[in-house]
Amino acid sequence: MNKLPFEIKLTYIIAVMIMIVFVGFIVLLVYFYNRKQFHFLKEKQLKQAEHQNEILQKELERQQSIQLERERISHDMHDDLGAGISALKLQTEFLKEKLKHDKNLQKDLDDLLKTSADMNLSMREMLWNLNKTNDTLQRLVQYISSYAENFFSKTRIKLFIENNLSSIDVPIPSQIRWHIFLCIKESLNNIYKHSKASSVTLKFEQMDKQFILEIKDDGIGLQNTQNSGNGFKNIIHRMEESCGKFEILPSEKGLHLKFYLQI
Numbered sequence: 001m002n003k004l005p006f007e008i009k010l011t012y013i014i015a016v017m018i019m020i021v022f023v024g025f026i027v028l029l030v031y032f033y034n035r036k037q038f039h040f041l042k043e044k045q046l047k048q049a050e051h052q053n054e055i056l057q058k059e060l061e062r063q064q065s066i067q068l069e070r071e072r073i074s075h076d077m078h079d080d081l082g083a084g085i086s087a088l089k090l091q092t093e094f095l096k097e098k099l100k101h102d103k104n105l106q107k108d109l110d111d112l113l114k115t116s117a118d119m120n121l122s123m124r125e126m127l128w129n130l131n132k133t134n135d136t137l138q139r140l141v142q143y144i145s146s147y148a149e150n151f152f153s154k155t156r157i158k159l160f161i162e163n164n165l166s167s168i169d170v171p172i173p174s175q176i177r178w179h180i181f182l183c184i185k186e187s188l189n190n191i192y193k194h195s196k197a198s199s200v201t202l203k204f205e206q207m208d209k210q211f212i213l214e215i216k217d218d219g220i221g222l223q224n225t226q227n228s229g230n231g232f233k234n235i236i237h238r239m240e241e242s243c244g245k246f247e248i249l250p251s252e253k254g255l256h257l258k259f260y261l262q263i
Helices: 006-098 103-130 137-152 174-195 232-241
Strands: 158-164 199-207 210-217 244-249 256-262
Touching (some): 137 158, 137 199
Parallel strands (some): 158 199
16 A cells, blocks of 8 residues: 555545544434434423323312212211201101100101101211212221111121121222122111021121122021012122122022122
8 A cells, every 4th residue: 555646545545534424424413313312202201291190180180079079968968968857857756745645646657757767877878978988998898887787786686797807908989889888788688578587697808809798697598589589680780880799609598698899
């Protein structure tokens, strides 16, 4: 190469320098393009995150608004309807005492008292359902247990409760909680009316992500009654609405009901 003319050497050096500059330009161009794309993607992700945050914020505000409305309805029902039912009960008891010698009127007043007591119980159940602080598994079990104790307290049927839940509480949506309670209420009512049982056992269990509730009695069983009878059709429908399962299990004596719920 030392023998090459100076002009050719200069041309070769200039060509190499141009090539280096060109390659450097391409590298810089690719670098700045990638950097621009990176910032563009980051801005896009940030906008998407902000949009998702706005959606979540609106949903949170909607849920808070619903909860405030539930609390308002609950308070109104408690103050207005509760006071009205209590006043009706007091007036009926006053009339019953005043007209205690009229047997026909006494029966009518007794029916009126029973109706007011049923209305008061229904109102309390609705208030319990509207209260969002009750949207947990522990609160549901407590309420079912309390309801069963009160329900059988004025009957000859003895109630036994087995609570095997874990100490970790689990949230349950109010609609599902309400469906489960109505299923148990219907089942206990059927036992009282049809089973001729002397004892009933309520058993609560929690296995992994499944809540299991069992009801057993020592009565006469179904006696060839179809599953759709005695309210079982409604129970099956409510459990399906709750994404749960309902079973009537074989039993040597009485009735054995089992409810499954994913939690």
